[in-house]
Amino acid sequence: MAGQSTDIGTDWAFQRYESVRATLPEASFASASRRGGDLGDTVGDYDAYILDAFGVLNRGETAIAGAVERMAALRALGKRLVVLTNAASYTRAEVLAKYHRLGFDFDASEVVSSRDVAFAGLPALPAGACWAAAAAAGDDFSDAPSGAEIAHLAERPELLQSAGGFLLLSSARWSTADTDALTEALLASPRPLVVANPDLVAPREDGLSMEPGLIAQELTERTGQPAAFFGKPFGNAFDAALARLSGIERTRIAMVGDTLHTDVLGGAAAGIGSILITDHGLFKGHDVAPYIEKSAIRPSWIVSTT
Numbered sequence: 001m002a003g004q005s006t007d008i009g010t011d012w013a014f015q016r017y018e019s020v021r022a023t024l025p026e027a028s029f030a031s032a033s034r035r036g037g038d039l040g041d042t043v044g045d046y047d048a049y050i051l052d053a054f055g056v057l058n059r060g061e062t063a064i065a066g067a068v069e070r071m072a073a074l075r076a077l078g079k080r081l082v083v084l085t086n087a088a089s090y091t092r093a094e095v096l097a098k099y100h101r102l103g104f105d106f107d108a109s110e111v112v113s114s115r116d117v118a119f120a121g122l123p124a125l126p127a128g129a130c131w132a133a134a135a136a137a138g139d140d141f142s143d144a145p146s147g148a149e150i151a152h153l154a155e156r157p158e159l160l161q162s163a164g165g166f167l168l169l170s171s172a173r174w175s176t177a178d179t180d181a182l183t184e185a186l187l188a189s190p191r192p193l194v195v196a197n198p199d200l201v202a203p204r205e206d207g208l209s210m211e212p213g214l215i216a217q218e219l220t221e222r223t224g225q226p227a228a229f230f231g232k233p234f235g236n237a238f239d240a241a242l243a244r245l246s247g248i249e250r251t252r253i254a255m256v257g258d259t260l261h262t263d264v265l266g267g268a269a270a271g272i273g274s275i276l277i278t279d280h281g282l283f284k285g286h287d288v289a290p291y292i293e294k295s296a297i298r299p300s301w302i303v304s305t306t
Contacts, residue, residue, distance in 0.1 A: 008201065008207075008208050008210065009208070010208075010282055010283060010284075010285075010286050010291075013200060013201045013208060013282060014260075014282075014291055014294075014295075016200055016214070016217075017200055017259075017260070017261035017295075018261075018294075018295060020200075020217050021261070021295075023217070023220075023229075024233055024261060024265060025233055025234060025235065025265065025266065025269035026269065027265055027266075027268035027269035027297075028268060029264075029268050029296065029297060029298040029299075030274075030298050030299065030300045031298070032298070033276075033292070033298055033299050033300065033301060033302045034300065034301045034302070035301070035302050035303070036301060036302070036303040036304075037303060037304055037305070038066075038070065038303050038304065038305050038306060039070055039074065039256065039275065039303060039306055040070070040073065041301075041303060042254065042275055042301050042303065043074070043077055043079065045252075045254070045273065045300075045301070046079070046252055046253060046254045046273060047078075047079060047080065047248050047249075047252040047253070048079060048080040048081070048082070048245045048248050048252065048253045048254075049074065049079060049080075049081055049082075049253070049254055049256050049275075050082050050083075050084050050238075050241050050242075050245075050253065050254070050255045050256065050267070050272070051081060051082065051083050051084065051256050051257075052083075052084065052085065052086075052232070052255075052256060052257035052258060052259075052262075052263050053083055053085040053087060053099075054085070054087070054202045054203050054204075054258070054281065055203045055257065055258025055259070055277060055280050055281020055282065056256050056257060056258060056277050056280070056281070056306055057071075057083070057099070057102070057104065057306070058102055059203050059204060059205055059280055059281070060203070060204035060205040060206075061098075061102075061205070062102075062205055063102040063103055063104070064280050064305070064306055065305075066305065066306060067104075067306040068102070068103040068104055070306050071104060071105070071106075072105075080245055080248065081106070081110055082110050082111070082112060082241050082244045082245060083099070083106055083110060083111045083112065084112050084113075084232060084237060084238070084240075084241040084255075085111070085112075085113050085114065086113075086114045086197045086198060086199045086202075086211075086213075086231040086232055086237075086262070087113060087114075087115075087197065087202075088113060088114050088115040088118065088169040088170065088196035088197040088212070088231070089115075089135065089136045089139055089169055089170040089172070090113065090115070091115075091140055091142065091143045092108060092111065092113070092116065092143065094140075095111060095113055096108060096111060099111070109244060110244070112237070112240045112241045112244065114196050114197055114198070114230050114231025114232070114237055115143075115169065115196050115197075116240065117196075117230045117231060117236050117237050117240050118167070118194055118195075118196035118230035118231070119143065119144055119145055119148075119196075120145075120240075121228075121230055121236060122144075122145055122148055122167075122194060123165070123192060123194075123228075124147075125148075125164035125165055125192075126164055129149075129163070129164025129165070130149035130150065130151050130159070130163060130164060131148065131149065131150045131151070131163065131164065131165050131166065131167045131194075132151060132152075132153040132156070132159035132160070132163035132165070132166050132167070133150050133151065133152060133153055133166075133167040133168075133169055134153055134154070134166070134167070134168045134169060134170060134171065134173070134174055134178070134212065134215070135152055135153075135154075135167075135169045135170050135172075135173075136169075136170040136172040136173065137154075137172070137173060139152070139169065139170065150167060151163075153166070153178075154173045157181075160181055160182065160184075160185040161185065161189070163191065164191060164192075165191045165192035165193070165194065166182065166186075166191065166192070166193050166194070167194045167196065168193070168194070168195045168196060168197065168212035168215060168216055169196050169197065169212065170197070170212065171209070171210055171211055171212050171214075171215060174212075174215060179215055179218055179219065182219060183219060183222045183223060186219065186223045186225055187222075187223055190223075190225050192228065193216065193219060193220075193225065193226075193227040193228065194227070194228045194230065195212055195213060195216040195227050195228065195229045195230065195231075196212070196230050196231060197211055197212040197213060197231055198212075198213040198216070198229045198230070198231045198232065198233070198234065198262065199211040199212070199213045199214075199231075199232075199259075199262060200213045200214040200217070201214065201282065203258065203280065203281045203282060203284065208282070213229070216229070232257075232262040232263060232266040233261065233262045233263070233265045233266025233269060234266065235269065235270065237266070238255075238266060238267070238269070238270035238272075239270075242270065242272075250270070250271045250272045251271075251272070251273070253272040253273065254267070254272060254273035254274060254275050254300065254301070255267025255270070255272055255273070255274045255275070256274075256275045256277060256306075257274070257275075257276065257277065257281075258276070258277050258278075258280060258281020258282050258283065259281065259282045260276065260291060260292065260295055260297040260299075261295070261297065263276070264276055264297050264298075264299045265297050268297075273300040273301070274299040274300050274301070275299060275300065275301040275302075275303060276288065276299040276301070276302045276303070277303060277304070277305060277306055278302060278303070278304055279304045279305050280305065280306070288302065
């Protein structure tokens with residue numbers, strides 16, 4: 001279900017984001033968007049770029065054509081770069097290895113993941129209690145905070161009853177039956193629910209995949225219990241990214257992404273510019289104008305490709 005590419009489309013995803021709008025940050029937006037072909041058209045406005053990964057740098061496990069060269073061109077102009085990704089399955093070393101495999105030259109200081117942000121803000125559990133994680137097979141928790149025990153829920157289903165809290169990192173091994181089971185467990189015994197990837201969907205080579213944010217929103221709607229979200233569009237993620245760009249005025253920094261409700265809204269809420277990439281992510285093959293009009297989430301710039 002959730003981790004697999006499905007036949008869900010842009011309209012469905014957009015409406016679902018709109019349905020949870022009340023749970024997202026509030027922001028003010030540009031009165032009008034400037035238009036360009038690629039990020040090169042925006043360089044006069046910005047000294048630094050915070051980059052989404054999916055739909056900007058890559059689609060699934062494939063680099064977007066020209067993205068590696070664009071990063072090199074931005075560096076040559078003296079622009080500073082930070083990747084801010086909601087992909088929470090990877091440790092810092094693993095996410096760097098992925099980008100390097102795709103041809104990007106980012107270093108550890110230039111990458112912030114929602115996993116990093118969630119682990120930094122992970123609340124303490126009672127002594128002896130562990131976190132039950134929805135995670136990809138083989139996910140390594142060696143980067144967890146000191147004293148935090150994390151175990152794979154898929155491999156230890158008894159944790160539905162005994163875990164001190166639940167941590168949503170990945171939907172790769174999640175099904176509708178898992179949502180039902182966790183709903184029952186939370187209704188029987190309310191416990192913390194931490195979401196390290198607030199995305200509802202993500203663009204992959206063969207379509208959109210359902211992501212942990214979608215699971216979490218459904219759980220909160222069913223149980224009435226709030227979740228703690230870490231990652232875009234929430235301020236905790238942008239605070240971590242902006243800390244890497246000290247000395248640059250916020251008006252000279254832009255968030256670059258493929259979605260209105262995470263990238264553009266989150267950037268605006270953080271007081272920085274926003275650039276929507278239209279050709280590789282959520283709005284691939286669609287005219288973005290009606291979605292902007294309906295949501296009133298207006299990016300500073302709209303460009304076709306990275």
